[in-house]
Amino acid sequence: xxxxxxxxxxxxxxxxxxxxxxxxxxxxxxxxxxxxxxxxxxxxxxxxxxxxxxxxxxxxxxxxxxxxxxxxxxxxxxxxxxxxxxxxxxxxxxxxxxxxxxxxxxxxxxxxxxxxxxxxxxxxxxxxxxxxxxxxxxxxxxxxxxxxxx
Ligand code: IDP
Ligand code: MG
Numbered sequence: 245x246x247x248x249x250x251x252x253x254x255x256x257x258x259x260x261x262x263x264x265x266x267x268x269x270x271x272x273x274x275x276x277x278x279x280x281x282x283x284x285x286x287x288x289x290x291x292x293x294x295x296x297x298x299x300x301x302x303x304x305x306x307x308x309x310x311x312x313x314x315x316x317x318x319x320x321x322x323x324x325x326x327x328x329x330x331x332x333x334x335x336x337x338x339x340x341x342x343x344x345x346x347x348x349x350x351x352x353x354x355x356x357x358x359x360x361x362x363x364x365x366x367x368x369x370x371x372x373x374x375x376x377x378x379x380x381x382x383x384x385x386x387x388x389x390x391x392x393x394x
Contacts, residue, residue: 249327250280250370250374251364253268254318254319255269256362258311258358275330278322278388279320281320281378281384282320283319285317292308294376308357321378328364331363333347337349
């Protein structure tokens with residue numbers, strides 16, 4: 245399919261507990277992106293340490309792994325043209341204090357340590373994250389009926 249690009253989006257344990265799952269998925273659906281994989285799980289510490297490996301020397305790393313492991317998450321892969329960059333724009337900035345209203349962080353959270361959603365920051369990290377969280381057969385290739393209209 246033309247204009248393919250994939251990103252890994254995770255609804256973190258706090259947004260799950262706060263009932264924001266539907267709202268977040270709605271925004272990606274309404275934007276026109278295509279959902280190709282989704283799972284609901286409590287991520288293991290091992291998986292999360294691997295996911296955040298680049299941050300392993302940060303002082304907040306142990307707290308970050310604990311936070312992400314504190315309850316279930318919704319892990320997803322969304323596709324289409326420029327989804328990595330536009331996905332990050334929809335999320336807002338890492339720190340909610342810098343996130344404009346209208347973005348997910350700008351609308352629904354306050355603290356960087358409880359910033360409710362993850363999105364890949366580049367095409368390269370998206371590839372790494374998708375292969376870490378999903379088996380190839382868990383990512384479904386199909387044509388959305390809206391494809392030609394978006
Ligand atoms: P990103 O999630 O926007 O890519 P990163 O710098 O990769 O931001 O950090 C990963 C996650 O680590 C953030 O989303 C946030 O949950 C957490 N984090 C980042 N900086 C801090 C901090 O200063 N204190 C506590 N947690 C932080
Ligand atoms: Mg990051």
